Amino acid sequence: KNEVEQSPQNLTAQEGEFITINCSYSVGISALHWLQQHPGGGIVSLFMLSSGKKKHGRLIATINIQEKHSSLHITASHPRDSAVYICAVGQGAQKLVFGQGTRLTINP
């Protein structure tokens, strides 16, 4: 069993829909990261959180430490949100363990 599990693996939705991507982990963590990988391959850090909720524009990330679960939400989704979203957990100081990613496609 992977230490970091994401669901779904693939998600296709229509423009405007509310999107939720889930991440569950089985190890103790110092922080949880959400990353976005564009179709061209570049990786951008979206959030780093260790408790509660963070919001940036249309993106919201939440984490429940007791349940070892995090969600990434996208409101009013747009085709430019199409990307692979990767959950990663920080173990110890800085070592990251990654989920397999969720491929999101938003159709116009």
Added chain:
Amino acid sequence: DAGVIQSPRHEVTEMGQEVTLRCKPISGHNSLFWYRQTMMRGLELLIYFNNNVPIDDSGMPEDRFSAKMPNASFSTLKIQPSEPRDSAVYFCASSFRGVAETHNTDTQYFGPGTRLTVL
């Protein structure tokens, strides 16, 4: 800021050849990470440095892989000899660890990656 710079962006080589990947972290960052991404295994941490010192190299696959960071602005990942199973995209990332108003502590900034193909 130029961001994390990696070179080359693409490398095609033959099995048995030596491959050297290069990374220049963001100025002021004191942590540097090397990752490998494949379809089968996703993203994996190979090694990371703090203040130019290797901290954790448990992800380095085998002795054919080595990484150095001779100064705060440069790191290399070397594969010698290369094998077809080393084909992957190799990412370098940097971050700042500490207390500073100008840096988001521990947020990692990724380079564009080097796509390595070993024939």
